[in-house]
Amino acid sequence: MPSYDYPFNERIRTLLRLEDLFTKVLHNMAAGHEYHHHCALLSLFQILDVIDRAELKADLLQELDRQKIVMTSLLGNPSIAEKVLTDLIGEIENTSKALRQNTTKLGQTLRDNDWLMSIKQRAGIPGGVCEFDLPSYHYWLGLDEDRRRQDLDNWLQPLISIYDALRIILHILRGSGNTVELTAVNGVYQQMLGGSKPAQMLRLQVDDDVECFPEVSANKYAINIRFNSLDYAQKPRACDKNVNFTLTLCNL
Structure with missing residues (x-):
């Protein structure tokens, strides 16, 4: 069945936008063609723009901590499958730990990559990433797909804890x-x-x-x-x- 989510506040709106972008990144990364990997990188740049405008990390950690308290209070409830609940609590704990271990600004490792930022700047211009504008990027797109996929995975990894956190929160929200x-x-x-x-x-x-x-x-x-x-x-x-x-x- 086609489904539509409509947020009532900016906080949930941001999480839904990020979920959409992460889903597109992961889908296009899994595909092998250079055009898919180009689209994955463009979505990755959009993720950077979204997280730059929000106090996202603090909000995610606060909500994860709150949900852990709520879920822990449900332990022992006979109407709730305990294994499902303990698995969810464990996932919340692992995700919170990963977020806290990242002490730098979200996405800062990507912003410090001058080559990626040069592509991001050109990507905002219609047709701005043609081979004559960015020959180095054209060269990268021509590399073996496994090499491109590994690069994309390395660039995505500093952000994956964000995706894990919002995925948990939206899963709980949608189930309510x-x-x-x-x-x-x-x-x-x-x-x-x-x-x-x-x-x-x-x-x-x-x-x-x-x-x-x-x-x-x-x-x-x-x-x-x-x-x-x-x-x-x-x-x-x-x-x-x-x-x-x-x-x-x-x-x-």
Whole structure:
């Protein structure tokens, strides 16, 4: 089922953006063609830009520590699989340790690489990484794929603890909340929100055969969802039929 995550605050928005970029880096690294490795490197540069604008490390460590306390308090609960819980606690501990051991600024080892930064600077110019602009980069792309993959892995390693941390946090976030089945009448759904603990993200899923997509406007007070149909020749148009979907309000 196609699913859509919508963050309610900048903190979760940053984690979702980083998750998307790390997923693209890892996917393109696994592929062998030079164009895939080029795309992996461009996504790696975008990761540097995102983490440069946020107090990410402190936020991740704070949330991991909080989740460890929560998970530890659940030990002995007969309704929760203890092995799954202990494995998760161990993963949180290992990831927190790896993050704390990295005492430099996140991504600083890459920023100190003058060759990579010269590519990053040119990559911001449309068509700026052609072979006549960066012959050294053109040479690198022509190397054996195993050599390129090893280089990419070396550049990614200082950042992998970030990915491990956000992966754990988003996994816990997505697993929270109750999922309800709803209907958007004529493609529109609205819901007022309340409660002492506001949601941090919503997850929306639709069946594979639904030929429309949701546009969400939401905050801690209300949710507005409007389903649109994709028109490749014009801008999206409103869906005028009832759409069944599932909704989960997530909170750490």
